């Protein structure tokens with residue numbers, strides 16, 4: 172967990188006070204909406220269909236139990252009793268009143284939370300692996316580097332008015348759990364052949380209207396050069412990125428238009444001039460940041476094979492254990508995913524009660540720490556294996572122990588037309604319909620890992636381009652219709668999905684997905700061949716035939 | 723950006739002027755002389771001249787209301803005003819599924 176220093180705390184409090192004054196002036200008519208809008212956006216306040224929406228950053232997806240409890244309190248006191256965890260490791264409240272927003276923000280600031288850098292053309296909240304610092308396949312804690320970037324980028328004078336928003340993701344593990352290839356900059360921290368740690372730098376990934384995977388512009392960047400190199404990338408973008416056309420303003424378009432090689436050359440030239448300047452990281456600065464991350468005082472435990480074996484005699488526990496518990500880098504510990512995807516519920520929503528109780532469970536079983544994953548689930552990262560049966564019973568009682576992690580009902584969905592003012596079609600009801608259709612957990616396990624992603628418009632907050640099955644809602648003559656993409660993936664073999672064919676009406680989309688799954692089951696060589704691998708092996712034809720033949 | 727008042731629009735059927743209320747963001751409708759949270763109170767325009775006049779009044783009240791615009795409605799057989807498309811239905815009635823309930 173990262174502990175804010177005095178500067179950050181004071182800064183956040185001052186911003187709340189500023190905002191209180193701005194709201195007052197807006198309500199008194201001293202500020203017009205045009206004047207007020209950029210101020211509220213800067214604080215993470217959007218206007219949606221039904222109300223203001225408040226987006227709160229959760230840096231690196233790491234929350235303390237105190238913070239999660241506070242989110243529950245805000246949901247209860249200022250909202251309708253729930254919040255929505257997003258694919259950017261943020262939380263959104265959907266029903267906040269402007270007149271109460273300053274109070275809600277003051278409550279959040281008391282636990283170091285805020286909505287700064289969750290909107291606008293700045294470097295956004297940096298995202299990373301939700302298993303950071305506990306995953307056995309990781310070489311070091313990527314959040315340290317996220318924090319170094321955050322401190323450099325927060326209110327950086329040159330970068331507060333970029334051509335467009337800018338998203339950075341970092342992973343330090345073999346498995347990519349942070350979808351780094353679809354960010355403006357993706358950083359993969361790894362060990363080279365000489366045994367040194369450094370970053371592979373990928374630039375120009377992104378989804379939306381023109382999706383691209385990031386291209387590697389530097390194979391290995393020593394850690395000390397991280398900031399100077401990023402500064403060079405941002406300068407090149409700031410200089411050449413297009414400001415005349417919002418659809419062409421992201422760095423991905425620039426990289427695509429001039430080519431990764433030319434872009435890399437520009438960056439290297441810029442970098443050569445600043446490389447040994449003040450941005451070069453010295454070990455003291457890094458050590459200072461590391462010292463502000465608190466790590467649990469783990470007990471010296473042994474892996475609990477026997478106790479777990481006997482607990483597994485309860486089949487329900489065993490199923491959950493096999494599905495939702497991942498290995499930890501400390502013996503005797505485990506990483507638990509808390510599913511926010513129960514059958515028929517909006518993906519990623521958690522009630523105030525769930526937040527408060529999960530915070531309590533984190534205190535008892537996970538050193539007071541919780542993570543938010545970009546898959547819209549929560550994670551208890553430090554659970555002693557001996558506590559797993561008891562934790563499972565508590566989670567189950569709260570309705571957050573559905574053993575469907577990474578299965579077909581673990582759907583990522585954006586809020587869509589039920590909330591979002593930019594949407595063309597609904598997404599949550601599609602997710603709900605699919606989880607109902609595939610409610611049989613045994614069947615889900617038989618199908619193996621399948622990622623479905625749903626979006627209500629081309630902005631792609633729900634990442635439909637990289638879903639194994641990606642669903643995009645569009646509007647046609649006043650009706651909701653849905654396009655389907657197959658074969659996308661966001662892991663270390665990241666790939667964009669391919670369009671299956673014409674969009675299908677809302678009333679048919681659930682059946683169509685079921686047909687796609689039937690084709691997969693017929694064509695897989697064995698029960699272990701994953702859905703996405705079958706799609707890549709056989710191509711789209713067999714799926715097209717089944718879906719469109721009848722039409 | 724052109725101001726919404728300069729935008730040309732055609733009215734092919736009944737329309738109302740709607741916005742969000744500044745204090746809390748809820749959906750409101752322009753009435754003959756003010757605002758209401760209930761669509762049944764809305765002033766219905768059948769011509770672009772009337773719609774434009776409503777919109778002008780709405781914009782003049784930019785402290786109370788945000789983002790006023792003209793939205794289609796339908797008049798049901800029982801003479802009720804109902805939203806004219808899915809987006810407006812959702813704005814009026816809320817999300818189309820049950821909201822999570824906290825204990």
Ligand code: SF4
Pocket residue numbers: 585586587588591592593594595626627628629630631632633
């Ligand atoms: S993808 Fe579109 S509809 Fe969905 S939340 Fe993003 S902007 Fe809204």
